[in-house]
Amino acid sequence: xxxxxxxxxxLIILFLIPNIxxxxxxxxxxxxxxxxxxxxxxxxxxxxxxxxxxxxxxVLFKEKILLANIDLEKTVLIDPKIKPNIYLxxxxxxxxxxxxxxxxxxxxxxxxxxxxxxxxxxxEDILWKFNExxxxxxxxxxxxxxxxDSKLTIQVYDPLVIKDPIPVGTLEKxxxxxxxxxxxxxxxxxYEKKPPKPSFVIVTSNESNLFYYLILVFxxxxxxxxxxxxxxxxxxxxxxxxxxxxxPKKQKKEFVVDSDFFDD
Numbered sequence: 001x002x003x004x005x006x007x008x009x010x011l012i013i014l015f016l017i018p019n020i021x022x023x024x025x026x027x028x029x030x031x032x033x034x035x036x037x038x039x040x041x042x043x044x045x046x047x048x049x050x051x052x053x054x055x056x057x058x059v060l061f062k063e064k065i066l067l068a069n070i071d072l073e074k075t076v077l078i079d080p081k082i083k084p085n086i087y088l089x090x091x092x093x094x095x096x097x098x099x100x101x102x103x104x105x106x107x108x109x110x111x112x113x114x115x116x117x118x119x120x121x122x123x124e125d126i127l128w129k130f131n132e133x134x135x136x137x138x139x140x141x142x143x144x145x146x147x148x149d150s151k152l153t154i155q156v157y158d159p160l161v162i163k164d165p166i167p168v169g170t171l172e173k174x175x176x177x178x179x180x181x182x183x184x185x186x187x188x189x190x191y192e193k194k195p196p197k198p199s200f201v202i203v204t205s206n207e208s209n210l211f212y213y214l215i216l217v218f219x220x221x222x223x224x225x226x227x228x229x230x231x232x233x234x235x236x237x238x239x240x241x242x243x244x245x246x247x248p249k250k251q252k253k254e255f256v257v258d259s260d261f262f263d264d
Contacts, residue, residue, distance in 0.1 A: 088113035130188035148180035
């Protein structure tokens with residue numbers, strides 16, 4: 001009989017003490033902004049729901065959030081979801097805010113790791129494959145689950161273009177989002193068109209083309225002369241020797257004049 005009374009008193013005390021953990025995170029709106037194959041910025045926005053049976057549930061929740069600040073060991077005690085839910089091994093620069101007016105918890109942070117894998121590459125294109133392991137916290141019974149009231153958005157950097165995602169979501173070039181899905185596979189392929197290789201062909205007017213052609217001919221001529229300078233000099237010297245005739249120096253003629261005029 002005494003044990004029953006003690007249990008009854010204990011239950012009354014539990015009922016009267018405000019339950020500070022009654023508030024919980026429900027729906028979410030998450031953006032994964034991939035800036036490079038190994039870097040992304042995450043923004044998580046979660047809706048906070050309160051228990052109407054608990055007095056000042058919202059006030060108590062706010063106090064706990066303020067006291068926890070960004071100490072994740074404390075925030076997960078308030079709700080296990082108040083932590084980075086998108087990452088591989090590490091995250092950094094985390095910030096947590098509470099929008100009391102809209103009952104929203106917002107977390108932003110940076111993650112690093114192999115987010116996009118080089119799946120296939122040619123001289124003109126690269127095919128990147130999204131690393132779905134960063135979404136492991138949204139797997140339930142081997143299914144990726146996003147409720148109808150939640151939204152998951154993935155954005156890849158330019159010039160990547162998302163093609164044929166699984167499951168099919170709302171797609172616009174380099175942004176895709178899902179709402180209300182349950183899928184055993186999450187696959188995203190992004191195509192990147194490589195920039196054209198630089199060309200050294202000069203496209204100008206006809207006069208300019210003629211000018212460049214003359215310069216080209218001049219350069220070729222100079223190069224030829226420099227390369228064959230010695231053989232050319234020998235050839236010229238040989239030609240001059242073979243085709244030159246050395247004549248003796250002309251002698252002055254002496255004239256003898258017979259005339260009485262010059263006699264003594």
